[in-house]
Amino acid sequence: MTSSSLEPIRTELAQCCARIDREVTIMEVCGTHTMSIFRNGIRTLLPPNLRLISGPGCPVCVTAQRHIDAAIDIAALPGVIVATYGDMVRVPGRRGSLESRRANGADVRVVYSIHDALKLAAGEHERTIVFLGVGFETTAPATAAAIREAYARRIDNFCVLPAHKWVVPAMLALLETRDVPIDGFLCPGHVSVIIGAQAYQPIVERHHRPCVVAGFEPGQILQGLLSLVAQFERGGSAVDNVYEAAVKDEGNPTALMLLDEVFEVSSAVWRGMGVIPQSGMEIRPKYAHFDALKRFEITLDVDEDPAGCLCGQVIQGKVMPQECRLFGEDCTPLRPIGPCMVSSEGTCAAWFKYGRPGTRRASKPPT
């Protein structure tokens, strides 16, 4: 969609916001939305009283430090190959990162798909392949499928460090703490492919906040924002779906059944947000053999986030990246301290890459 074809939606959005006499804060929950908003300069197209804040939608960023540390510790075990999606490799833990472990001789491999990890296990009988199960509902069904396949084919030297998460409970938790004013949610497009638009109904029913599912193109994002603001203006709160090309009300039933077969809903720890009930995916007892925590008898540490790092607050929209003392000086994409600067979809990385002049922290004055 060209910028001129965005003009009618932009005009409608401006007219709608002009009729509202206060600031409206919309949280975009998904890291892919965050990146698209920056990449396409969406903020420059918005009326002055429409504010966007980023939410807990970058999978790597919300992963608690205890899981990062566990992954790094597992990589140091003899006879183990850690297989992971690429954005986990550089996240700093208490004892280095997977990247630094690899430099010290650990076998850490980046895979395109969990299927590649399973193939590796099937052809490698001497060592155990541990896959890092990080990600939301978009990614978790692939993990469930791989665990079920490993069970059926008896690929015993394969297991998963389980850290998958459900998004909606985190959105509810944000509203329940009332720390951040949120007037509506731009809901993640590809998570919604799996869970379906109707999954946001509890947010509408309990908290009366509109929820709109949108895709990642600029026209989709503006259309989603328009639906949210129009609902806000008339005091409505409903679930709307402007991404009907891929998202159905009921989601993907095959994927949801598979998730239910392999995982049970549990509480989970989120970076900066603590324990959120019903937001985790624990491997069911039938598949316990494929749970890396059980196989290696790992007790998760307490979280010890990097000193001074505000990632835990950034992912809740409580602070903007440039309010962090480390941002842009001590913490950069080349030398990241927190996960929000590591992941290509992290809010800090997005602000660092695309933030307008004047939005970065000023350099320290010469001494």
Next chain:
Amino acid sequence: MCLAVPGQIVQRHGDVAQVDFQGTRLEVSLVLTPEADSGGWVLVHAGFAISELTESDARKTWDYLREAGIDGAQGGET
């Protein structure tokens, strides 16, 4: 990241298929889209098709990805 990209199924073999992403072919699992078949279009995330798409919607998404400079066949992320 939760980005999924469209591709066209070249040939299905059981639960897996060769999927064409604008010239790059990759093996993709169809276990989550059991009804998808050769010639059809699917949205793919981390090596798994998560939804079927119409050709017109798939092409629209491709146009955007190309404009944005995103390599559709890239992977290895959450």
